[in-house]
Amino acid sequence: MKKKGFLIDMDGVVYKGNEPIPGAVAFINGLREKGFSFLFLTNNSQRTSRDVCYKLRKMGFHVNDEDIFTCAMATARYLAxxxxxxxxxxxxxxxxxxxxxxxxxxxxxxxxxxxxxxxxxxxxxxxxxxxxxxxxxxxxxxxxxxxxxxxxxxxxxxxxxxxxxxxxxxxxxxxxxxVGKPSPVMMRMARKILGLSTAETIMIGDTMGTDILGAGSMGFTTVLTLSGVTKEEDLDHYGYTPDFIIPSVKSLLDEALFTKVLSKQHEQFSYDGHTMVVH
Missing domain, CATH: 3.40.50.1000 (HAD superfamily/HAD-like)
Known part of the structure; x- marks a missing residue:
C-alpha cells in the first residue's frame, strides 16, 4: 500500500471548545506513533500556529507547530x-x-x-x-x-x-x-506540505461545505465526522457525498475501519443512497 497522509480539521473533529472529543487524542497520537504524516487545517485566522499548537498540547495531543496550517498562513503564502x-x-x-x-x-x-x-x-x-x-x-x-x-x-x-x-x-x-477551505489554493498547499499525491491524501472534517467540498473537489479521500457541524439529517441537502461517514474519529481506532479508509474500500451500508461506514 502506498503511503497515506491526513489533513484534519480541528473544531468539531478533535475538540469542542477546550475539551478533546473522546478518542481524538488516542487517534492523533496513534498516527504519530505509526509514522503517518498529518496536518491540521483551520479556517480560523485569529491565532498563530504556535498558539493553536499550545492549545492542542494542553489537551494531550502530541503535536508541533509544523503540524498546523491556518488559512492565515495559506493567505500569506498566496500573496507572497x-x-x-x-x-x-x-x-x-x-x-x-x-x-x-x-x-x-x-x-x-x-x-x-x-x-x-x-x-x-x-x-x-x-x-x-x-x-x-x-x-x-x-x-x-x-x-x-x-x-x-x-x-x-x-x-x-x-x-x-x-x-x-x-x-x-x-x-x-x-x-x-x-484562500481558505474549500479553496483549492489551501488544499493544494496542504497536500504539498506533506509531500503527498492526490491519491495519498485523506481529509477528515465535520463540515460538508468546506472540508468535504474542498477535499472532494481535489480528488482526496474524504471522511465526514458527525461530531461537529454536519448532522445525518443534513446530508440530503448536498449534491455530493463523502467517501466515508463516521460518528467521530474514535471510530478510526478500529483497525478494520482504518484499513478500509486507507485503501478506500467501503463497507456498504444503505442510507438514502449514501455510502456509509459506521462503527
Missing amino acids: SRKEQGTAYVIGEGGLLTELHNIGYSIVDDHPDYVIIGEGRTIMLESVDKAINMIMGGAKLIATNLDPNCPVGNGKYRAGCGAFVAMLEFATGKQAFS
Whole structure:
C-alpha cells in the first residue's frame, strides 16, 4: 500500500471548545506513533500556529507547530506568490498579521495593494468604511475564508469572516478572492506540505461545505465526522457525498475501519443512497 497522509480539521473533529472529543487524542497520537504524516487545517485566522499548537498540547495531543496550517498562513503564502513585499490593510487579528509580517508585507492605512479580511471579535464600522474606500480605489479584496459564522460554544455563534466579506462585496461591487477551505489554493498547499499525491491524501472534517467540498473537489479521500457541524439529517441537502461517514474519529481506532479508509474500500451500508461506514 502506498503511503497515506491526513489533513484534519480541528473544531468539531478533535475538540469542542477546550475539551478533546473522546478518542481524538488516542487517534492523533496513534498516527504519530505509526509514522503517518498529518496536518491540521483551520479556517480560523485569529491565532498563530504556535498558539493553536499550545492549545492542542494542553489537551494531550502530541503535536508541533509544523503540524498546523491556518488559512492565515495559506493567505500569506498566496500573496507572497502574487506580489513580493506588498502592502495590505487588514481587518483581522494577530494570527493574520503575524503571517503577513513573516512574508515581508507592510500593514498600511492608505493605498494598500490588498484589503485582507480575517476573523475579528472587535471589527469596527470605521474599519469597514476605510476598506470600502480602498477597494473602490483599486485595492484587491482578499478573504482568509468565507465561513458565514463561527461557533463559540454552548450552541451560540458569532459572525464569521464571510459575513463581513459579503458586506464589502455588496458595498463595492467587487468580488473577493478566498484562500481558505474549500479553496483549492489551501488544499493544494496542504497536500504539498506533506509531500503527498492526490491519491495519498485523506481529509477528515465535520463540515460538508468546506472540508468535504474542498477535499472532494481535489480528488482526496474524504471522511465526514458527525461530531461537529454536519448532522445525518443534513446530508440530503448536498449534491455530493463523502467517501466515508463516521460518528467521530474514535471510530478510526478500529483497525478494520482504518484499513478500509486507507485503501478506500467501503463497507456498504444503505442510507438514502449514501455510502456509509459506521462503527
